[in-house]
Amino acid sequence: MRHSVSGVPFLKMNGLGNQIIVADMRGRADRVTPAAAIAINDTPGTKFDQIMAIHDPRTPGTANYIEIINSDGTRAQACGNGMRCVVQFLTAEQGRQAFTFETVAGILFGEELEDGMVTVDMGTPKLAWYDIPLAEEFMDTRQIELQIGPIDAPVLHSPSVASMGNPHATFWVNQDVWSYALDRFGPMLENHPIFPERANISIAQVIGRDKMILRTWERGAGLTEACGTAACAAVVNGARTRRTDRKVTVTLPGGDLLIEWREDDHVVLTGPAELEWTGTLDPATGVWTRDEVAA
Ligand SMILES: N[C@@H](CCC[C@H](N)C(=O)O)C(=O)O
Numbered sequence: 001m002r003h004s005v006s007g008v009p010f011l012k013m014n015g016l017g018n019q020i021i022v023a024d025m026r027g028r029a030d031r032v033t034p035a036a037a038i039a040i041n042d043t044p045g046t047k048f049d050q051i052m053a054i055h056d057p058r059t060p061g062t063a064n065y066i067e068i069i070n071s072d073g074t075r076a077q078a079c080g081n082g083m084r085c086v087v088q089f090l091t092a093e094q095g096r097q098a099f100t101f102e103t104v105a106g107i108l109f110g111e112e113l114e115d116g117m118v119t120v121d122m123g124t125p126k127l128a129w130y131d132i133p134l135a136e137e138f139m140d141t142r143q144i145e146l147q148i149g150p151i152d153a154p155v156l157h158s159p160s161v162a163s164m165g166n167p168h169a170t171f172w173v174n175q176d177v178w179s180y181a182l183d184r185f186g187p188m189l190e191n192h193p194i195f196p197e198r199a200n201i202s203i204a205q206v207i208g209r210d211k212m213i214l215r216t217w218e219r220g221a222g223l224t225e226a227c228g229t230a231a232c233a234a235v236v237n238g239a240r241t242r243r244t245d246r247k248v249t250v251t252l253p254g255g256d257l258l259i260e261w262r263e264d265d266h267v268v269l270t271g272p273a274e275l276e277w278t279g280t281l282d283p284a285t286g287v288w289t290r291d292e293v294a295a
Pocket of ligand 1: 018049050070075076077078079080081082167200218219220221226228229230
């Protein structure tokens, strides 16, 4: 095993194929720099969607402060799949299942279940236009005026928008979600002037009251195999537009997530997390080494 002098332990993990790096920054005052995040993502073998940096707690009663960094070096307020990875790592380390965390978006609760699945209470959605945020006032965020494609035959239009701490737009479609060039439309919609802080862009096909298929172009990361907060936002938007119930299995390219928008307004997500390998990372530069595994 080779460790750089200023290195921190890191784990390459995934949550339904959402590529996650967990960086253990406990006991340190520094942060993973944007330059380091970009360098890690540019290095073969560590292409990722988010880094979940575990810091010492800032607020009594919480286990850790979690900072979330996209692969383009920008900070994100929330990451459902990454939170499941953090819970799984800490459960394996500490032998206890339940944790309360703080993120920039608020306090979250996560727990590893007996069957190995991880459930995270992602808090309450924010639905006012200024909370998402949008650049102009919309009284009803269940359907906003936004379209892409020809004016008389838009390819995607009239999304529902919601914040799960981070901004999401859900475009409802009737045909196969794979028939849309999300790689082409995603960047345009992510950076549309209506979203002053950019947005995560999803295409949703409702299959039944409790089933939905979802693809997401993530702000700051691009096309991903899964986006937990996008699935949460899609179920909130599905329920409040009466397309779905409040408990829905969301099928993402990487697999299924169970999302429940509880009556107490909290959105809870349940799914798997997987450890791939471990290593050491310099959080200032992004230089990393992979631990050697005994044969
Ligand atoms: N993969 C995440 C969402 C990550 C944050 C997003 N890219 C943003 O900038 O808001 C998830 O599982 O929720």
